[in-house]
Amino acid sequence: xxxxxxxxxxxxxxxxxxxxxxxxxxxxxxxxxxxxxxxxxxxxxxxxxxxxxxxxxxxxxxxxxxxxxxxxxxxxxxxxxxxxxxxxxxxxxxxxxxxxxxxxxxxxxxxxxxxxxxxxxxxxxxxxxxxxxxxxxxxxxxxxxxxxxxxxxxxxxxxxxxxxxxxxxxxxxxxxxxxxxxxxxxxxxxxxxxxxxxxxxxxxxxxxxxxxxxxxxxxxxxxxxxxxxxxxxxxxxxxxxxxxxxxxxxxxxxxxxxxxxxxxxxxxxxxxxxxxxxxxxxxxxxxxxxxxxxxxxxxxxxxxxxxxxxxxxxxxxxxxxxxxxxxxxxxxxxxxxxxxxxxxxxxxxxxxxxxxxxxxxxxxxxxxxxxxxxxxxxxxxxxxxxxxxxxxxxxxxxxxxxxxxxxxxxxxxxxxxxxxxxxxxxxxxxxxxxxxxxxxxxxxxxxxxxxxxxxxxxxxxxxxxxxxxxxxxxxxxxxxxxxxxxxxxxxxxxxxxxxxxxxxxxxxxxxxxxxxxxxxxxxxxxxxxxxxxxxxxxxxxxxxxxxxxxxxx
Ligand SMILES: [Zn+2]
Numbered sequence: 001x002x003x004x005x006x007x008x009x010x011x012x013x014x015x016x017x018x019x020x021x022x023x024x025x026x027x028x029x030x031x032x033x034x035x036x037x038x039x040x041x042x043x044x045x046x047x048x049x050x051x052x053x054x055x056x057x058x059x060x061x062x063x064x065x066x067x068x069x070x071x072x073x074x075x076x077x078x079x080x081x082x083x084x085x086x087x088x089x090x091x092x093x094x095x096x097x098x099x100x101x102x103x104x105x106x107x108x109x110x111x112x113x114x115x116x117x118x119x120x121x122x123x124x125x126x127x128x129x130x131x132x133x134x135x136x137x138x139x140x141x142x143x144x145x146x147x148x149x150x151x152x153x154x155x156x157x158x159x160x161x162x163x164x165x166x167x168x169x170x171x172x173x174x175x176x177x178x179x180x181x182x183x184x185x186x187x188x189x190x191x192x193x194x195x196x197x198x199x200x201x202x203x204x205x206x207x208x209x210x211x212x213x214x215x216x217x218x219x220x221x222x223x224x225x226x227x228x229x230x231x232x233x234x235x236x237x238x239x240x241x242x243x244x245x246x247x248x249x250x251x252x253x254x255x256x257x258x259x260x261x262x263x264x265x266x267x268x269x270x271x272x273x274x275x276x277x278x279x280x281x282x283x284x285x286x287x288x289x290x291x292x293x294x295x296x297x298x299x300x301x302x303x304x305x306x307x308x309x310x311x312x313x314x315x316x317x318x319x320x321x322x323x324x325x326x327x328x329x330x331x332x333x334x335x336x337x338x339x340x341x342x343x344x345x346x347x348x349x350x351x352x353x354x355x356x357x358x359x360x361x362x363x364x365x366x367x368x369x370x371x372x373x374x375x376x377x378x379x380x381x382x383x384x385x386x387x388x389x390x391x392x393x394x395x396x397x398x399x400x401x402x403x404x405x406x407x408x409x410x411x412x413x414x415x416x417x418x419x420x421x422x423x424x425x426x427x428x429x430x431x432x433x434x435x436x437x438x439x440x441x442x443x444x445x446x447x448x449x450x451x452x453x454x455x456x457x458x459x460x461x462x463x464x465x466x467x468x469x470x471x472x473x474x475x476x477x478x479x480x481x482x483x484x485x486x487x488x489x490x491x492x493x494x495x496x497x498x499x500x501x502x503x504x505x506x507x508x509x510x511x512x513x514x515x516x517x518x519x520x521x522x523x524x525x526x527x528x529x530x531x532x533x534x535x536x537x538x539x540x541x542x543x544x545x546x547x548x549x550x551x552x553x
Contacts, residue, residue: 002034007042008027008495009046017469052499053500060078060086060445067116067124068436069143071125073141080524080528091152094156098155112200121516133184145533146494151194169212192232198210218254221257231260241280255292262294265431265432266297284296297428297432298428303411303412306440310403319350347390350389357378357389362376365405378393424462453504496530505525534551
C-alpha cells in the first residue's frame with residue numbers, strides 16, 4: 001500500500017457531487033487523494049477532523065488576480081475562504097499577449113475597468129513577457145493556489161490590430177492570427193477566452209472586444225474548442241435588458257457553433273433592474289432548449305459598495321463632473337471638489353445616484369469634526385441638517401481630505417428570495433465574485449463562506465451538499481478543470497476543512513498593502529480550519545504555511 005503523507009480522520013465528507021455527506025477518513029499521497037473511507041495505518045501527518053466538514057477546495061470562476069498574482073502568489077485573501085482554484089483573465093482583460101514596451105494600453109484599460117491603479121502596475125507588474133504562454137510561465141513559480149487562466153479578447157485584439165481594434169471589424173488575416181495565438185495559449189494551459197459587450201476604456205471608448213463581428217467570435221470559439229475544452233466568459237450589456245437578451249441569444253449561437261460553454265456575468269437582482277434577472281434566466285432556458293450551453297454567474301453576497309472620493313468608484317462614472325474630478329491627482333481632486341464654483345453642478349449630478357446614497361452610512365472618518373457622524377445614515381444626517389445627500393457627502397469628504405468612507409448596503413442583490421431563486425437555478429453558476437478587482441470599493445473574496453453562512457445555515461435555501469457541489473464539482477465539470485472539484489480516489493487533493501456551524505466571512509477592513517501605495521479592502525474568514533492545495537497543507541487555522549503547490553489548471 002502507498003505510504004500516506006497526510007491523513008484526515010473522522011471527517012464529515014461532503015464530496016462535491018451533491019450526494020449526502022458521509023463520515024470517514026481521507027488519505028493523501030503526493031498531490032492526489034489516495035484513499036477515502038476507512039484508512040488503515042498511520043500517515044506521516046494526521047489531522048483529527050471530528051466535528052468538521054471536509055470538502056473539495058472551492059473554485060472561484062470570476063476573479064481579476066492577473067496583476068496581483070505577480071506580487072502575491074497566494075492571491076490573498078481567497079485561500080483563507082477555502083478557495084483552491086481561481087479563474088482569472090475575465091471580462092476581456094488580460095496582461096498578455098502584449099508587445100514589448102506597449103503595456104500602457106492594457107494597464108489603462110485594466111485600471112479603468114477593474115480599479116487597479118497605474119502606480120500599482122508600475123510597482124508590481126514587470127511585463128517581462130510577450131506571449132500568453134510566457135505570462136503563464138512567469139506566474140507559475142511559487143503559486144500558492146491553482147490558476148485557471150482565460151485569454152482576454154480585448155488584449156488579444158489589441159495585440160493583433162493595435163488602435164484599429166477599437167475602430168473596425170477584423171480582416172480574415174487578423175482573425176487567423178488571433179486564432180493562432182489563442183490556440184497557442186490553450187496548448188499552454190489556458191482555460192478559455194473572455195470577452196465584453198459593455199466595457200469602456202480610459203477614454204470612454206468601447207473596449208476592443210466590442211468591435212468584433214460574429215465571424216471573428218465564431219472563429220475564436222472554434223479555434224479554442226480544438227483543444228478539447230474552452231469556456232467563453234462574457235460581460236453582457238447589462239445597462240439595457242433588451243441588449244442583454246440579444247447578447248444571450250448570440251452566446252447561444254456561439255455555443256452551438258463551437259460546442260463550448262458560454263458564461264455570462266453577472267446576473268443580479270436589483271430594485272433598479274426590475275424583472276431583468278427573471279427575463280435573463282428565461283432567455284438562458286430558451287437557448288438551452290435549442291441546444292446551447294449558456295450559463296449565467298451570480299454571487300451570494302449583496303452587492304455592497306464602499307465609496308471614498310480619495311480612491312476610485314464606478315458608481316461615479318455616469319456623473320460627468322464627478323468622474324472628471326476622480327481622475328485628478330489627490331491634491332487637485334481636493335481643490336476641485338472643494339471649489340464653491342463647482343458645488344451646484346456636483347450636487348445636481350450627485351442626485352442621480354440619490355437612491356444609492358439613501359442607503360449609505362458613514363463608515364471610517366478621520367477629522368475631529370466628522371467623529372460624531374461615524375456609523376450614521378447619510379439620509380438621517382441630511383434630514384437633520386436640512387441638506388441634500390450629495391452636499392452632505394461632499395462636506396464630510398472634504399473635511400477628511402476626501403478619505404471618508406461611505407458604505408452602501410443592502411440595495412443591489414439583497415432580496416433573499418430572489419437571490420435564492422437565482423442561486424438555485426440550474427443554469428446559474430456561483431461566480432461573479434470579482435475578487436482582485438475594485439479593491440478600493442469592496443473585497444470580492446469571501447462569497448464561498450458566505451454562501452454557506454447565509455443560504456445554507458441562516459436561510460436554509462440550499463443543503464450543505466448542494467452548496468458545496470455548486471462551489472466545486474459543478475464548476476470543475478462545466479469549466480473543464482480536470483480531476484478537481486470532487487473528493488474521490490485519484491483526484492487532486494484540493495481540500496477545505498471547515499466547521500459548518502461557524503463558517504462565515506469576516507468584516508471588510510481597509511489596508512494599505514498594495515504596491516505603488518495602493519489600498520484595498522480585505523476580508524478574513526471564520527470557521528476554516530485547513531486548506532490543502534495539491535496535497536500541500538497551505539493554510540492552517542487562518543495562517544499560511546510555507547507550502548506553495550499551486551498549478552496552472
Ligand atoms: Zn469581472
